[in-house]
Amino acid sequence: MSVTAPQGFRAAGVAAGIKSGGARDLAIVINDGPSCAAAGVFTRNRVKAAPVLWSAQVLSGGRVRAVVLNSGGANACTGPLGFQDTHATAEKTAEVLGGSAPGIGAAEIAVCSTGLIGERLPMDALLAGVDMAAAQLSRDGGLAAADAIRTTDTVSKISFRRGDGGYMVGGMAKGAGMLAPALATMLCVITTDADVSAEDLDVVLRDATAVTFDRLDTDGCMSTNDTVLLLASGASGVRPDLAELGKVVTAVCADLARQLLVDAEGATKAIAIEVVGAASEHDAVTVGRAVARSNLLKCAIHGEDPNWGRVVSAVGTTDAAFEPERLNVAINGIWICRGGAAGDDRSKADLRPRDVTITVDLSAGSHSATVHTTDLTAAYVHENSAYSS
Template identity: 60%
Template structure:
């Protein structure tokens, strides 16, 4: 399962002692080949954590031997000392595995603005015992406030893909706050991996917007071992990468901090895909709407107030809105009674018909709950 599902990968997850709460907190994944092609998509936040800065250098040549990930600290806004910790971590992995530190990606997650204890990380790296069934342990070691690990697999024609993800808060595009590692035994060069990964993340992780807060540490990594010996059809491969990203993104949404509803905001008949994304994102970030959903209140006026803040092409007196199948707003006027809307299920579907074109996009978000506030206030830290 997880990152060791595809042939050509070994992994481990250990309790190094970084997380105050205890539990596994350091994961290592090695690509044992025969290929070492890779592609990575990074956060678009301009405040980049040290492991992001390091990993951007590593991926420059499209080759990656291993990836090490720690929870218990983001190593962001930690200056020169923080960068040295990242560098030393890659060197320790290189020494342990007999690979170049320059081919080792590093990911960190946790509190911003605190130095990571290097000695604990180095001891943790040494303690890892990589194996072909280490994927589950690795998926456990990257959890922070996650209530459960996130893993997925997809089967191709003669090749396969496996992956793991972590993320429960600070979920917003560019990318959603998370670390994701996807592995495949397909035989593809870095450029092909990059094309498939960007196509996949654009319509999956980039459309997950749990709380509008963009992380400093997001990284989605795709590693290809070539161990299957099969060169996949590009379209099939992109579809498979998209499928596993979609699966993992929905797992992130389902486990979003304190959430009680998973909300899919589908905008149809938009003049462009960008318009549809902008409209969905605006609704997904409207705290009043999100609080209403928490209270099972189909307050569709808040949907329209959010749509009105966008630059998308639409006529306020043509728009339709449906919530869980009830068309509460028809051509900008009250439609079916809001009392017909049942918001007791966890899944909520908001359908916005802009009647301005033929483009569509869906944004995935969560409601705003007492527990979200509680988990993100000091009371829980």
């Protein structure tokens, strides 16, 4: 299912030999139309990988006929030669897809890469993989494609939803570390067979990512390669109400974001920082992110220690509107901090479940937002001490 749940899409995932070990590492998703409207959002990191620079140009035209994605190398910080590699990947993909997709050009092909920063991709293997993947494109290829984009992800992440009138939205994503504000080291392709213009897709995608992937912050580290694409084939013939489409796309993004969170490197807890009583949504997100980034708090939750002092001290580092003596904090529903001081018995806060909700009431207004993070564990340290070597 995944990206091939909607009509009009084929996909494939193959082992091209980019990764050592023989796992799948190259995927193609093709939009057979009739429409090829598309939108994309990209990392806000100022150091952008070659495929991000390339794909942002492609998306500026609002048309994407195919996406080629690889794991095993980010193609970031690889200079002009790295950009040429991305260009060559798109040219090659256009060439081999030309048979089944007449008139397809490299400028309609988005490229995504993920893996280690700073090394050139093994282009011989990659280009041969494009041939292989193109030959295997099928309506059943969504799962193999989702598998091929994994790096340290332990499982594939896929999702799909049916919209009013019968159109479908499907998606796949990868990302396990470097999950941070502007989208994390995550790649995500969402497809729909609804008939929607590129302009409308852009609005829908920006709104959806703003409240899902943008509120996932597992380790505060923003990647060079984050890319979320939304492709519409129009094959269902349904022209959805945009608000309704927005809800469905947001649900798919939220589902994928949740899967990323649960599979985050080394995590044993999924922590929701729910900020309420904020003077603005911006304040709520700012506070949520500050708490989500506190290593000390993340360690405490790992140790199942309801150390609310670490929540309050993180709140205090922000410029959000609040008065220290009106702060309330609940952990899993127990208001252990009231009025900026100790509240209910902290021993009542049960931190044994995997899901932990930390509620911060700023007592400064009526806005709210939730930011998601994970605990900080020795396993995270271990995994990230050994990643590139």
